[in-house]
Amino acid sequence: DAGITQSPRHKVTETGTPVTLRCHQTENHRYMYWYRQDPGHGLRLIHYSYGVKDTDKGEVSDGYSVSRSKTEDFLLTLESATSSQTSVYFCAISESSPSSYNEQFFGPGTRLTVL
Amino acid sequence: RKEVEQDPGPFNVPEGATVAFNCTYSNSASQSFFWYRQDCRKEPKLLMSVYSSGNEDGRFTAQLNRASQYISLLIRDSKLSDSATYLCVAYSVKLTFGQGTILTVHP
Numbered sequence: 609d610a611g612i613t614q615s616p617r618h619k620v621t622e623t624g625t626p627v628t629l630r631c632h633q634t635e636n637h638r639y640m641y642w643y644r645q646d647p648g649h650g651l652r653l654i655h656y657s658y659g660v661k662d663t664d665k666g667e668v669s670d671g672y673s674v675s676r677s678k679t680e681d682f683l684l685t686l687e688s689a690t691s692s693q694t695s696v697y698f699c700a701i702s703e704s705s706p707s708s709y710n711e712q713f714f715g716p717g718t719r720l721t722v723l
Numbered sequence: 724r725k726e727v728e729q730d731p732g733p734f735n736v737p738e739g740a741t742v743a744f745n746c747t748y749s750n751s752a753s754q755s756f757f758w759y760r761q762d763c764r765k766e767p768k769l770l771m772s773v774y775s776s777g778n779e780d781g782r783f784t785a786q787l788n789r790a791s792q793y794i795s796l797l798i799r800d801s802k803l804s805d806s807a808t809y810l811c812v813a814y815s816v817k818l819t820f821g822q823g824t825i826l827t828v829h830p
Contacts, residue, residue: 650727650810650822651767666817698766712818714766 611635612715614699620721627686629718631699633679639702640682641712642666642674644695651698657682689722696720726750729811729821736828740801744824746794746811755814756787758796760807761823767810771796801828 611634621627631640642654643666653666655674663674671693673685686693699715729746736742748756756773771778773794777786784797794811806828811821 648822650820651818652820653817656817711769711772714768716766717764 612699612701612713614697614715614718616718617716618719620723621689622723623690624688627689627720627722629684629697629699629720631682631684631715633682633701635701635703635713636679637701637703637713638679639704640676641700641702642672642682642684643698643700644668644693645698645717646695654684654697689720691722694720694722724749725821726819727811727813727821729809729824731822731824733825733827736801736826738801738803738828738830740828741797741799742801742826743798744796744809744811744826746796746821746824748792748794748811748813748819750813750815750819751792753813753815753819756785756794757812757814757818758783758785758794759810759812759820761810762807770809798826801826803828803830 613632615630639658641656643651645651652668654668654672655666657663657676675683697718700712702712727748758770759767760770761767771785773785773787775787782799786795808823808825810823813819
C-alpha cells in the first residue's frame with residue numbers, strides 16, 4: 609500500500625470553528641489532492657497541488673483553503689466549518705498527471721462531522 | 724446532468740454469477756478512464772484502467788465505447804470478496820468520479 613496517512617481520522621466539531629486536516633505521504637509523489645465524498649455525489653475534488661506551494665482549486669473549493677509547504681504534507685483548512693461540510697475527506701497522491709494512466713492512491717479518509 | 728453517471732444498484736448476485744456495470748460520461752473530451760473499487764468505509768483503490776481496445780485482468784473485463792460515451796465492467800465468476808462499490812472514473816483535466824455501483828455477492 610502507498611504510504612499515505614491522514615489525521616485526524618475522525619473529528620466532531622461545531623459550526624463556526626476552524627478545522628485543519630492533514631495528509632502526509634512518504635512516496636515523494638508530486639501531485640496531491642483533497643476530495644470529499646458524500647452520498648449521491650461520488651468523490652468531488654476540493655483542491656489539488658502539483659508541487660510545493662503550487663495549488664489550484666477543484667470543483668467544490670468554496671469554504672476550503674489548502675497549503676503545501678513540503679512535498680510530503682498537504683493541509684486542508686475549513687476556515688469556519690458549516691454543517692454542509694460534514695463529509696468524508698480523502699487525500700490522494702499521484703506521481704504525475706493522471707492523463708498518462710498514472711494511478712491516484714488514496715489515504716484512509718477522515719470522517720468530519722460539523723454540528 | 725452528471726458528468727459521469729452510474730446505476731447505483733444495488734446489484735445482488737449469487738457466487739459464480741456474471742455481472743456487468745455500465746457507466747456513461749458526458750464530456751467527449753475525456754481522455755482516460757478507470758474503474759476503482761471501494762470497500763465499505765475504506766478508501767477507493769484502482770481496479771483497472773480502461774484502454775480504448777478494451778482490456779482484461781483475470782475475471783474482470785473493461786471496455787470503452789467512445790462513440791456512445793460509455794464504459795463497462797464485466798465481472799465473471801463472482802466471489803464473495805467482490806462485494807464492494809465500483810466507481811467509474813473519467814479523466815479530462817481532472818478525474819471525475821461517478822457515484823458508484825454497489826455490488827453484493829451472496830452465497
